[in-house]
Amino acid sequence: MRSGYDFVIAGGGVVGASVAFHLAELSDASVALLDRGEVCSGGTGRSCAIIRSHYSVASNTALTLRSLDVFRDFREALGEGDVECGFVNSGYLILSGPGAFADQLADNLARQRALGADTSSIGRAEARERHPWLELGDVAAIGWEPASGYADPVGTTNGYVTAARRRGVAVFENTPVERLRLAPASGPPAARVTGVTTPDGDVEAECVVSAVGPWTRGLYADSGLSDDAEALRLQVSRHVVLTFGSVAPYGPELPIVKDLTVDNKMYFRPADGGDVLVGTGDFGDPLEDPDRMTAAAPRDLVSLQQAQIGARMPAFEGAPLTDSWVGPYDITPDWNPVLGPAPSLPGLYLAYGFSGHGFKMAPAIGRCVAQSLLGEAPDVDLEPYRPERFEQEALLLGAYGSGSIS
Numbered sequence: 001m002r003s004g005y006d007f008v009i010a011g012g013g014v015v016g017a018s019v020a021f022h023l024a025e026l027s028d029a030s031v032a033l034l035d036r037g038e039v040c041s042g043g044t045g046r047s048c049a050i051i052r053s054h055y056s057v058a059s060n061t062a063l064t065l066r067s068l069d070v071f072r073d074f075r076e077a078l079g080e081g082d083v084e085c086g087f088v089n090s091g092y093l094i095l096s097g098p099g100a101f102a103d104q105l106a107d108n109l110a111r112q113r114a115l116g117a118d119t120s121s122i123g124r125a126e127a128r129e130r131h132p133w134l135e136l137g138d139v140a141a142i143g144w145e146p147a148s149g150y151a152d153p154v155g156t157t158n159g160y161v162t163a164a165r166r167r168g169v170a171v172f173e174n175t176p177v178e179r180l181r182l183a184p185a186s187g188p189p190a191a192r193v194t195g196v197t198t199p200d201g202d203v204e205a206e207c208v209v210s211a212v213g214p215w216t217r218g219l220y221a222d223s224g225l226s227d228d229a230e231a232l233r234l235q236v237s238r239h240v241v242l243t244f245g246s247v248a249p250y251g252p253e254l255p256i257v258k259d260l261t262v263d264n265k266m267y268f269r270p271a272d273g274g275d276v277l278v279g280t281g282d283f284g285d286p287l288e289d290p291d292r293m294t295a296a297a298p299r300d301l302v303s304l305q306q307a308q309i310g311a312r313m314p315a316f317e318g319a320p321l322t323d324s325w326v327g328p329y330d331i332t333p334d335w336n337p338v339l340g341p342a343p344s345l346p347g348l349y350l351a352y353g354f355s356g357h358g359f360k361m362a363p364a365i366g367r368c369v370a371q372s373l374l375g376e377a378p379d380v381d382l383e384p385y386r387p388e389r390f391e392q393e394a395l396l397l398g399a400y401g402s403g404s405i406s
């Protein structure tokens with residue numbers, strides 16, 4: 001490793017990888033991407049990788065629409081003929097019961113159309129044509145996004161890393177940032193970040209990008225910044241994903257479903273091998289340390305999801321659990337990411353808090369963050385995601401209350 005780079009990016013998840021690629025694509029700056037393990041060994045590797053534009057925060061829709069274009073033509077977007085993001089254009093259905101959510105859904109669909117999304121309200125008959133397995137008797141409003149789908153999070157991240165390497169980015173796996181290097185400043189602020197310390201030595205950087213997701217607080221603490229860690233306003237939780245088998249194969253082209261009729265805002269989509277994959281849109285289990293995540297799926301959650309999926313799709317009544325895994329969410333107070341220069345630490349740029357929905361936005365976020373770092377105007381204004389917004393009470397709250405569909 002060299003002793004210095006223009007940009008050092010800590011964290012080789014989809015966000016760090018996308019930022020690295022775009023910095024190299026847009027400039028001739030020297031860039032190093034460091035992960036403490038293998039690329040994609042954090043939350044990205046556990047992701048369900050659903051890509052939909054249904055949000056009520058306008059900038060989230062704008063970022064996702066740009067990202068969707070990338071997923072739909074990944075090789076073209078990255079300029080590489082051998083990368084693969086595994087996008088499946090299954091479409092996306094969103095179901096609401098009667099009441100407030102049904103009104104919000106109609107409003108949101110109109111708002112997204114105004115932003116250029118291909119989305120509409122459809123009736124139960126059309127929804128059943130698109131997804132014949134569904135029982136929709138209790139559903140009052142249905143949104144439909146034909147262009148949406150899901151992808152392969154590992155393939156996507158590796159694609160960015162491959163393309164970044166070919167543009168000169170130095171990628172170091174099994175290379176943890178042990179701490180941020182701080183130099184005293186005449187202040188305020190009293191210190192600035194000048195690089196990172198790794199087991200292979202110190203590395204200087206004009207700017208360090210922290211993209212370590214659920215490990216952001218830990219990096220602050222290890223750098224002697226425990227007080228500043230509080231201002232991150234970051235909570236970490238454990239999310240469980242379950243797969244269930246069925247009497248007939250659940251085809252890969254069946255639309256993804258978001259079910260707002262249940263309290264946990266369940267979502268489901270095709271999984272490998274003809275199974276269905278089910279997750280929840282709620283907080284999950286609070287987690288002190290993302291490295292101490294128990295892998296077991298709680299029995300009461302399995303029973304609940306089995307009942308919920310069986311009620312929505314009778315073919316899954318009593319369906320056997322075929323697999324499960326867990327992954328960490330990095331959750332901010334408004335369930336939206338933090339993007340911008342760290343307020344009290346010049347030399348550090350923060351990209352964390354993707355709150356369970358960052359995969360779908362990562363292509364556009366990587367480009368916009370890179371543009372900002374290079375002093376250009378980003379395609380989408382990132383100001384709404386500034387770190388200071390919590391203390392300024394300028395939260396980016398969504399129409400459906402707290403949750404990843406903000």
Ligand SMILES: Cc1cc2nc3c(=O)[nH]c(=O)nc-3n(C[C@H](O)[C@H](O)[C@H](O)COP(=O)(O)OP(=O)(O)OC[C@H]3O[C@@H](n4cnc5c(N)ncnc54)[C@H](O)[C@@H]3O)c2cc1C
Pocket residue numbers: 010011012013014015016034035036037038039040041042043044045046047048049050051175176177178211212213214215219239240241279326327328329351352354355356357358359360361
């Ligand atoms: C179960 C689950 C399901 C999800 N489903 C969806 C979905 O359907 N759609 C969607 O859009 N989003 C989804 N998400 C969210 C999405 O996957 C994440 O928001 C996104 O992947 C976050 O990427 P990241 O790069 O910020 O973080 P991560 O992927 O967590 O990457 C952080 C990286 O930093 C590394 N690291 C940590 N500490 C250090 C250090 N000190 N030095 C160097 N490296 C370090 C880690 O090894 C890791 O590779 C889901 C997440 C989970 C967990």
